[in-house]
Amino acid sequence: MAQPEVLFLIITAIFASTYLIAYTAASNDYDESSQTSGSCSQEETATRCKPIESPCGCFMGPSGPAGATGAPGTVGPSGLPGVQGPQGLTGSIGPKGDPGLEGQVGLKGSTGESGTAGQNGVNGEKGEAGQDGANGARGLKGTKGLKGDSGEKGDEGDVGPGGHKGDSGTKGDKGDTGKGTKGDAGTPYVPPPLSMFTATLTSSLHVSSGYQTVAFNSVKMNAGNDYSATSGFFTCRIPGMYSFSVTVLSHPQYDLNIYLMRNEVQEARAYYNYMSDKSGYSTIGHSIVLDLEEGDEIYIRAHPTTYLYASGTGSNVFTGHLLYAAADMSVENEATEI
Missing domain, CATH: 2.60.120.40 (Jelly Rolls)
Structure with a gap:
């Protein structure tokens, strides 16, 4: 539909609504006036209906025959924009659309914060010793393994050379006088044999x-x-x-x-x-x-x-x-x- 025709229909609807509102208000006033006075004078009856000016209103005769269709009127001026109507009901969900094209790879995101260290797991039970396998080919040099458990204490080594004399320490407090128990009698001294x-x-x-x-x-x-x-x-x-x-x-x-x-x-x-x-x-x-x-x-x-x-x-x-x-x-x- 063309835009001028839409504007014409809007203006026509506005005038019709205004007339209907005025007519309804005049009819209400007439009903109230009739109930109050009971009748209107002949002068008021013969006068054209003026709903707003006369409290009695007017009596309309029966509808006459339809007149001939008049010539189209000129396009009236654009009416004022109508009042925005209430929001319509939410429509039902439409059918699932076709899959879209695969998008391009996005930019690399920033590095996230380091997570907290997990707890150490419980050591498993020692498995049984397996059978000796055949000697394999010499492998490549492996990476350095984890530090093994401490071995058994070895035999006491030879006494190393004496270290450098350290600095004299500060003089300590005088200790309490101790009293030891009498030791056992020693064996008599026997001089070594001489020759x-x-x-x-x-x-x-x-x-x-x-x-x-x-x-x-x-x-x-x-x-x-x-x-x-x-x-x-x-x-x-x-x-x-x-x-x-x-x-x-x-x-x-x-x-x-x-x-x-x-x-x-x-x-x-x-x-x-x-x-x-x-x-x-x-x-x-x-x-x-x-x-x-x-x-x-x-x-x-x-x-x-x-x-x-x-x-x-x-x-x-x-x-x-x-x-x-x-x-x-x-x-x-x-x-x-x-």
């Missing part, structure tokens, strides 16, 4: 033929009296570990060849050949540690053609001493095994 000697040769000794025992005749020290200056023998009285040493001076024109003997067994030898060195006197020596039994004899034996040159009391010396008694060694071994 040691030092002897020198005061005169030169030239062995021209056969083997000869060298008697170091000047005894400097003989704890335990186990060395004999007369025979030159040391006789073991206390079984254990001993240390022996001998130092002798050679003549520039003679060989020097001596042996340290245990019973009839050679344990050590010191040798000098004068042909290899004609520069003068030479001092040679030897030392050894032996495990002796009670009754073993230790002495120095000289080889034929040996010349021991005595130049003062300290040129030729024979010495020996006990390191550990056999009883002490057995106690120490038991402590080591424990």
Whole structure:
């Protein structure tokens, strides 16, 4: 429908509504006036109906025949906008539409806040050991695993080197005087067994033929009296570990060849050949540690053609001493095994 026609219908409806409202109000006034006065004068009856001016109103005659259709009137001016009507009822939900096209990927959202850490789970029970499988191929080097459980305490290690001396601490408060209980009586002190000697040769000794025992005749020290200056023998009285040493001076024109003997067994030898060195006197020596039994004899034996040159009391010396008694060694071994 065209817009002018719509406006015409709106204006027509407004005028019709206004007329109907005025007519209804005049009829009501007439009814009230008739009830009050009972009748109207002929002058009022003959006069055109003026609903608003006359309280009596007017009597309308019967409708006349319909007149001929008049010519269309001119389009009237646009009427005022009508009052907005009440909101209509909510319509029913329409059918589901076709799926829309897939949208583009949206922008990356901002990082959310970190969630709270979850509680540690309960350790599961230890499973049974599986059977040994065949050796597989050597795998690649794996990443560093988690720290394992602490192993069993190892054996006590050696004592490390001493650390640097620390700074002196502050002096503490004086403590209460303590009173300890009397301890048990200790075992009586038993001094360790002693067996040691030092002897020198005061005169030169030239062995021209056969083997000869060298008697170091000047005894400097003989704890335990186990060395004999007369025979030159040391006789073991206390079984254990001993240390022996001998130092002798050679003549520039003679060989020097001596042996340290245990019973009839050679344990050590010191040798000098004068042909290899004609520069003068030479001092040679030897030392050894032996495990002796009670009754073993230790002495120095000289080889034929040996010349021991005595130049003062300290040129030729024979010495020996006990390191550990056999009883002490057995106690120490038991402590080591424990």
